[in-house]
Amino acid sequence: MQQSTLIKIVSALEAVVLRSFGPEGGQVLFTRDTGQAMLSRSGTCILSALHLEHPLARSVQIPLSVWKHSRGTGDGSKTFILLLASLLRGISKATSRGPSASNANGFTEAAKAAAAPYFANKLLKLASSDLDDLIAVNVVPYGFCVSLEDFTTHSGRLLLASFFHTRVSHVHCSYLSELTCELLNRWKYKSDLPYISFQFLSDNFPALHTPVSGFPVSSSRLIEGQVIHRDFATPCLPITPESSIVHFSAWTERSLESVIAELQSFGVSLLLSAVKQSDAAVALATQAHMSLVECVSEEELTLFVQLSGVTPVSRGCTIQLEHVAALSLCRPILLGTDFFVSKVNPCSLVICGPGEEQTDQYICAIRDAVCMLMTIWEPKHTSETTASCGTLQSEKGTASLDMTPTANKPYGLKKCVFEPGCVIPAGGTFEFLLSRALPNPSSDTNGLPSVSQLLANALLSVPRQIYSHSPKLFLQAQTRIMSLVQNPSNPFSFGLKESTPGPMVDLGLESVTCKYQLILAVVQCATSVLRVDTVLHTRTALHTQSKKHTIFSRASTEDEAED
């Protein structure tokens, strides 16, 4: 496989995301011919919106979106591309230090072709086995742990603010981080383990937020109860605290009257329906003084079921007490120009924005923030997740990818090896410390540069890009951190306790776990693309206009049959 082609592709993707990278990055506005627009600084959103047909480009694009959606960290996709590009360029440079021009070119190419997967395998080995120890010894001591009880204090807000700084305009960072802190606080009661409540929030986020366009973002707030994004089909009737509700999945007209009678016997006053009911049903419900909400979405119903503990009534089922939930409050609310129904105890987030695009951007940012927090507070020694592996195999698209290595090395191997809540000052600190900690042998046994040096150089590209507007700041940051490392008794050190954070913390905070998983994912992606030997163009019967590309990879999958 031509390494140069691969590097060109990844460099083009890097050029796309670099504009939005870092706290100083810009936003990208995508427009469709229909007039619909999307505003984003999220690397995954930007890359997913590009039209990429080259199979190698898609082999980078797809894992990124899969990684994000399947319990990825919610953050770091631009850094992913940056690191991947630097790593591939470093490997190419190392493999091109071949014989001088006087020798036959064929030998150089063959050596190059063999060297790249060699490097990739060594890198993977380094990342899987030694990286976590290196980080634990050389990086973690310079950070500190934020406990969830103290999350709502300075450090937690700082962590969220530095995340939002890379996603939304800096004007709204602090407000959004306050809002998210409040939301997390309100949902903390759910369980003792903070991770569970973060996971709950993340899974049910679609049902827990309401976007409202046309208002300034400062109008966003939390409101009591769960918001059902539908208006009443019947005129709204006052609900007393003793009222109860039941929701239906479907029912037939023939038994309408008997069903209504049965509901009345239970004292039901509100019906939630997943489908649209007939006029007769609506009329009967009105007559029986029951309020009806139709076309409730799946996610909202699921959330309601989870919160209230009832089961929905399905077709053919008779109504039992287990289908009836008690609620304390039910009222219509007007958000923007839409009517909604609000009920029960928990709180829901209303996010406002001047336009639809900005509102979507804030929603994405908050959702990714929750995802990131979930990763940070994941309990130690969680079992290996092969979520990415499974979803990769189900993602076919136009390319039939065989990049998932064999079963003994699943893509996305993630073990939580650090204490939950471990954070470190942002601004390149992690990269400086880790690049310094990586071993630097004078030469490899084969006379080739060492993979740890390759990784160290690639890591340094991140702070270089952060400070790209001022190279002087890069050198200053590097000097400051190196002096701290060499002089640990310095009074201006980072501070190991949250109560004495030190001046470095003003740069913002970032999570060690997220960074570690990011590096793992980058190395795995680099390994899988470097293992590709050749790309064959085939034509399928279905898609005569387009070509289907098949990738063949080597080594451990020699006996792979063609698709």
Add this chain to the structure above:
Amino acid sequence: MALNGDDEDYEWEPPTEAEMKVIQARRERQDKISRLMGDYLLKGYKMLGECCDACGTILLQDRQQKNYCVSCQEMDSDIDKDNPALNAQAALSQVRERQLAAQTPEVNDAPSSSSSTQASGSVPQPRPEHCEGAAAGGRTPLPPPAVPPPSAPVPATPLPSARPPAPPQSSVFSPVLQDAEEAVLTKLRWATAQLQSSASLEASIQLCSLISSCANSLRSLKELSQ
């Protein structure tokens, strides 16, 4: 394994300064190509699964299903700058090289050279500043016969300098000009043949513009050789 064996062939030496410059120039060119490609991707172009036949860059496709190669169509070619027929700077360098090679046998050119220098009234350097990428021009030593620069056959970049009187050393130029004329005539013949067989309006328009630019080039070359 190829990496371990053949140690006697595998003696890596650091690249020389010239090689470093070439490597650096190539890297900058690649960076520029990546940036341009990124721009186009953000504009909605599609990255195809094919590479350009000429330069190996990944092809892009616009909304109108037209394929586009960033490096061929937008950037100056890596090697075109060395082609005397297309680049005034390269032509000038070639002329100077030939003159340096022929310098020692020439002994009777001093009077005519000084007169032509004064006649042209230009700076001692033979107008490389007016050529594209003129910085290198200042470094080479001025050959004793002042020579006017050959005008670029590409009509899009006319030289602002006045045409100086033809030097007596026209024999040095004619191979270069003849090559250039040959190339342009070949292209003209090809374009004419294509035009006769072309059925598409767009292609015909483009071929006609090619023919007119070939004609302009020939006119400039003929003026130069006079």
